[in-house]
Amino acid sequence: MSSEEIESIKPIHIEPRGSRVGLDLRELWAYRELLYFLTLRDIKIRYKQTAIGVAWAVLQPVVTTAIFTVIFSTWARFETADIAYPLFVLSALVIWLFASTSITVASNSFVNNANLVTKVYFPRLIVPFAATLASLFDLIFSVAILIILMVYYGVVPTTQLLLAPVFIILALVLAAAFGTLLSALTVRYRDVKFALPFSLQVWMIASPIFYPVSMLSEKWRLAYAINPLTGVIDGFRSSLFGLPFNWPIIGVSSGSIIVLCLISIVVFKRMEDDFADII
Amino acid sequence: MQVIKVEHLSKQYAIGGTTHNTLRDAVGGFFRRNSAPSLQIFNALDGINFTVSEGETLGIIGSNGAGKSTLLKILSRITKPTSGSAEIRGRVGSLLEVGTGFHNELSGRENIYLNGAILGMKRSEIESKFAEIVEFSEIEKFLDTPVKHYSSGMYMRLAFSIAAHLEPEVLIVDEVLAVGDASFQKKCLGKMREVGEKGRTVIFVSHDMNAITRLCDRVIWLKDGTIRMDDEAKKVVGAYLHEQANLGAERTWEDGDSAPGNEYARLRSLRVCDENGESIQTADIRRPVGIEMIYQVLKAGKVMVPNLHFFDESGTCIFASHDWDSKWRTEPRTVGRFTSTVWIPGNFLSEGSIFVGVAVTTYEPLEVHFVEWDAVTFNVIDSLDGDSARGDYAGLMPGVVRPVLRWENE
Numbered sequence: 001m002s003s004e005e006i007e008s009i010k011p012i013h014i015e016p017r018g019s020r021v022g023l024d025l026r027e028l029w030a031y032r033e034l035l036y037f038l039t040l041r042d043i044k045i046r047y048k049q050t051a052i053g054v055a056w057a058v059l060q061p062v063v064t065t066a067i068f069t070v071i072f073s074t075w076a077r078f079e080t081a082d083i084a085y086p087l088f089v090l091s092a093l094v095i096w097l098f099a100s101t102s103i104t105v106a107s108n109s110f111v112n113n114a115n116l117v118t119k120v121y122f123p124r125l126i127v128p129f130a131a132t133l134a135s136l137f138d139l140i141f142s143v144a145i146l147i148i149l150m151v152y153y154g155v156v157p158t159t160q161l162l163l164a165p166v167f168i169i170l171a172l173v174l175a176a177a178f179g180t181l182l183s184a185l186t187v188r189y190r191d192v193k194f195a196l197p198f199s200l201q202v203w204m205i206a207s208p209i210f211y212p213v214s215m216l217s218e219k220w221r222l223a224y225a226i227n228p229l230t231g232v233i234d235g236f237r238s239s240l241f242g243l244p245f246n247w248p249i250i251g252v253s254s255g256s257i258i259v260l261c262l263i264s265i266v267v268f269k270r271m272e273d274d275f276a277d278i279i
Numbered sequence: 280m281q282v283i284k285v286e287h288l289s290k291q292y293a294i295g296g297t298t299h300n301t302l303r304d305a306v307g308g309f310f311r312r313n314s315a316p317s318l319q320i321f322n323a324l325d326g327i328n329f330t331v332s333e334g335e336t337l338g339i340i341g342s343n344g345a346g347k348s349t350l351l352k353i354l355s356r357i358t359k360p361t362s363g364s365a366e367i368r369g370r371v372g373s374l375l376e377v378g379t380g381f382h383n384e385l386s387g388r389e390n391i392y393l394n395g396a397i398l399g400m401k402r403s404e405i406e407s408k409f410a411e412i413v414e415f416s417e418i419e420k421f422l423d424t425p426v427k428h429y430s431s432g433m434y435m436r437l438a439f440s441i442a443a444h445l446e447p448e449v450l451i452v453d454e455v456l457a458v459g460d461a462s463f464q465k466k467c468l469g470k471m472r473e474v475g476e477k478g479r480t481v482i483f484v485s486h487d488m489n490a491i492t493r494l495c496d497r498v499i500w501l502k503d504g505t506i507r508m509d510d511e512a513k514k515v516v517g518a519y520l521h522e523q524a525n526l527g528a529e530r531t532w533e534d535g536d537s538a539p540g541n542e543y544a545r546l547r548s549l550r551v552c553d554e555n556g557e558s559i560q561t562a563d564i565r566r567p568v569g570i571e572m573i574y575q576v577l578k579a580g581k582v583m584v585p586n587l588h589f590f591d592e593s594g595t596c597i598f599a600s601h602d603w604d605s606k607w608r609t610e611p612r613t614v615g616r617f618t619s620t621v622w623i624p625g626n627f628l629s630e631g632s633i634f635v636g637v638a639v640t641t642y643e644p645l646e647v648h649f650v651e652w653d654a655v656t657f658n659v660i661d662s663l664d665g666d667s668a669r670g671d672y673a674g675l676m677p678g679v680v681r682p683v684l685r686w687e688n689e
Contacts, residue, residue, distance in 0.1 A: 009368045011367060012356070012367045012368075014360065014364060014365040015364045016360050016363075033396050036396075037393045038393075041382060041385065041393055044384070044385060045382060048384050116379060116380050116397065117357075118357065119357065119373075120357065120375075121355050121356035121357050121373065122397070185302065189300065276352065276358045277292065
């Protein structure tokens with residue numbers, strides 16, 4: 001390479017922490033192949049290491065649906081707008097199981113990839129993103145089961161079904177934002193890891209998984225939609241079963257997701273410079 | 280043309296004291312304003328300045344804790360400086376460890392792609408060099424076998440082959456040649472030299488003074504976070520070795536936390552002794568010399584092999600010795616304090632200063648719990664009594680070892 005060529009290269013500036021702010025999207029894009037390979041690695045390992053591999057991805061939604069169906073169609077009955085209860089629950093579990101698994105995996109992603117963070121430079125956001133994307137693979141199985149169950153119950157899809165992927169993407173954004181936030185906090189604060197399983201349980205109960213949003217009185221529904229999963233699950237259900245969309249709820253939840261993304265980016269950017277030193 | 284420009288670069292680490300390690304404390308601390316944690320500040324790098332020109336191969340030497348790793352980490356953008364700045368023109372490839380991101384469950388082929396991407400190679404680049412990488416690594420037959428079934432030699436060869444095919448404008452290499460068999464090391468050094476000749480800029484850290492003098496045009500000697508010397512390779516290496524010769528033959532690490540080691544094992548002390556167990560600084564060439572290391576195993580469950588490396592004044596490794604004798608060769612260690620002593624027979628070492636590197640290693644899978652180069656040094660002297668290998672000859676005797684051998688005459 002000639003001197004002129006080197007001269008023409010834009011130099012990399014290395015400066016103390018805090019001097020660089022903002023999200024470098026161009027750089028993130030330049031590293032997209034690393035994101036791809038790390039995601040691929042996580043998927044391969046998940047299905048190679050766990051003896052039951054694929055079975056786990058199938059059993060989890062099936063068993064959870066069965067348990068909820070037994071409990072709630074025996075003791076408590078919810079108004080599910082003529083949707084068979086197993087279908088009602090499974091449609092939400094598809095979203096929930098993806099979100100909770102990917103958040104759990106992403107929150108531990110830096111601890112599990114400590115050797116990468118301390119030895120190589122790359123945009124740190126790739127680590128929780130890869131963990132989130134790898135969890136998306138499980139979704140294939142739960143969606144397959146959902147389709148089988150829909151066929152079994154004779155659900156006739158409407159054109160609204162075309163919007164279903166939108167809600168899956170919303171769930172992905174939500175999971176990525178939350179997972180990223182927790183991944184940063186987990187590096188620094190060792191108690192986050194222990195608080196997470198319990199928090200997720202509370203969140204599950206606080207989301208319209210085994211009961212419908214309509215169970216709440218009208219005036220509380222919008223406040224309830226601050227829980228971003230409310231709009232995602234409710235919207236996903238509406239698109240599957242051709243029910244009317246509750247746009248205010250979807251709107252409030254989407255707003256929540258945007259706020260969560262912003263918080264996540266700010267916290268992450270403030271903490272990432274120290275990862276290699278404290279991990 | 281300057282490719283790297285480093286200005287007033289400093290890095291401080293807080294040691295001891297408490298930062299908030301739990302979210303609970305952090306939230307609590309936010310409300311209790313006057314809970315200033317007491318931190319000790321350690322200057323890993325203290326205002327260093329230098330520039331590197333295009334095509335230059337720069338060596339960095341210095342004892343452990345001098346700031347070499349910190350400097351490489353900052354230039355590789357893994358960690359940020361506390362103050363000062365650096366500017367680099369071109370793509371930086373850093374090789375601070377061989378096989379970063381390798382996954383045991385994945386095959387050699389899968390790891391080539393993964394590791395290549397981690398090191399910053401594009402997929403198309405990996406694909407075009409794939410055959411070359413495989414050939415260089417000599418593992419063709421095992422390409423689709425998970426690397427967990429590889430021997431550590433194969434693992435290292437594959438890992439280094441990938442790294443050797445990285446073609447950044449600036450290559451940063453840390454002490455990675457200390458692994459692998461001699462012929463492969465040579466091959467790697469050759470590959471690195473090629474990199475240097477292609478007009479790429481290389482920064483190379485090593486304890487192998489031979490490799491440093493062979494590969495580098497210029498050497499920076501770091502000491503306590505500052506630049507002690509920055510000059511032509513031979514000059515700096517000579518000055519460094521001269522100073523190292525006065526290291527001392529006995530060392531103890533009082534503070535358990537800063538002693539070399541990790542969560543599994545830490546070094547406590549190392550000394551040179553004679554047959555009676557007395558500490559010595561100077562050994563008689565005819566008498567056996569013992570090197571006694573004391574280390575603490577903090578976590579049970581790993582098979583640990585203590586090992587020692589011996590270097591002469593020119594930085595040539597005379598030999599290495601691993602403890603394959605004790606029952607611990609196959610048995611996982613229990614928690615506790617261990618003492619291992621190796622005996623070098625009399626009439627074996629050559630005269631002069633001997634530098635000892637000490638390590639405790641787990642071999643399958645490879646993990647170095649600690650390694651301390653130039654940990655102690657001692658002198659071997661020949662008092663010329665006529666019964667050493669010299670006999671009655673008092674002139675120059677070449678050779679890294681000096682055995683007394685049996686001669687037969689007809």
